[in-house]
Amino acid sequence: MSIVRVKVGISMIILAVYCAWDPFEHSVVSEYRKEFETYKVELPAWSEVRTVRDGENRLVRGSERRFVGEVQGPESIAFDGVGRGPYTGVADGRVVFWNGHAWTDFAYTSSDRNFLQVIFSGDNSGRLLKYNSSTKETTVLMKNLQFPNGLSMSKDKSFFLFCEGTIGRLRRYWLKGEKAGTSEVFAILPGFPDNVRTNDKGEFWVAIHTRRSMYTYICGVFPRFRKFLLKLPISLRVHQIINRSYKQPAMVVKYSSEGELLEILEDSEGQVVRTVSEVEENDGKLWFGSVLMPFIAVHKLE
DSSP: OOOOHHHHHHHHHHHHHHHHTTTTTTTTTTTOOOOOOOOOOOOOOOOGGGOOTTTTTTTTTTEESSSSTTOOOOOOOOOOOOOOOEEEHHHEEEEEEESSSSEEEEEEEEOOOOHHHHHHHHHHHHEEEETTTTTTTTEEEEEEEEEEEEEEEEESSEEEEEEEETTEEEEEEESSSTTTTOOEEEEEEEEEEEEEEETTTSSSEEEEEEEEEEHHHHHHHHHHHHHHHHHSSOOOOHHHHTTTTOOOEEEEEEEEETTEEEEEEETOOEEEEEEEEEEEEEETEEEOSSSOSSEEEEEEOO
C-alpha cells in the first residue's frame, strides 16, 4: 500500500470523525438537543406541484422597505379595526405598535422562536386547537400535523384555512354544512408556506418562505439522509446555496375561496422584499412580515 493511499485513508477517517463529532458546533443542528431526530415528510408528487412563476418579478416594482433597523424579525403584520398600525411581533417576544411617530410596546409573549428545529426534523406533533373563551376549554380538532402554521377564516365563516408548512400545502377545515368537522386539502403550493391571510374580498394571500426544489424533496422523503446532511459541520448559508435560496427571495400567492390560483408575485433575487413569513393586504397595499429580516416591506398593488 502506497504512502499516498495511507495518507488519504487517514484523512478520510479524520474527516468522518470530525463530521460525526462536530467539536466546534458548526452544523445547523448543533444548538439543539443531542437526541435530534428526523422524520419522513409525505411530500406530494412532482406531477401535482404547479411550477408557476412571476416572470416579471413584480414585487421589485412598487415595493419599498420601511422601518429598516427598527424591527428585528417582524413575523406577522396586523391593523386594528380603525386602520391603526401596523402591529407586529418581533424576535425578542414583544408585540409592538406603530403609533404614527414611533414604535411602542403593546404586549409581550416569548422570545423562543425555535421554529427551525421543527422544520429540520419533520416533527409531526403539531395540533389544531379550538379554545372556548366562555368555558375556558380547549379542544383538539386535528393532531399529528407537520408544522401547522397560520390560520385564516373564510369571509362567510363556513371554513378556515391553515398551512402545513413542512408539506407545502393549504388545508381547509369546515365549520358549517354537511362537511362540518372534517378537513381536506385546499391547495398544493409551489413552495413551503408560512402563514395565510384573508383580504376584504374573501381571497387568501399565502406567504411562501421558500420554493420547492429537488434538494428539499430528497431531504423530505429520506429522513436519514437529511439528518446526515444537517449534522455536517457546515453553516445554514451553505445549505441555502445548495438549495439555491441564498439570495433570500420573496414569493406570495393569492387563491380564491374555491382554491383557484389567482396571482403570484415574486422578488426572485431578494432585491427589495426578502423571505416573507406573512402578507397582509390593507388599504391597497401588501405588507410583508419576515421572521428573519430587520425591516417591513410594503408593495403598492397595481
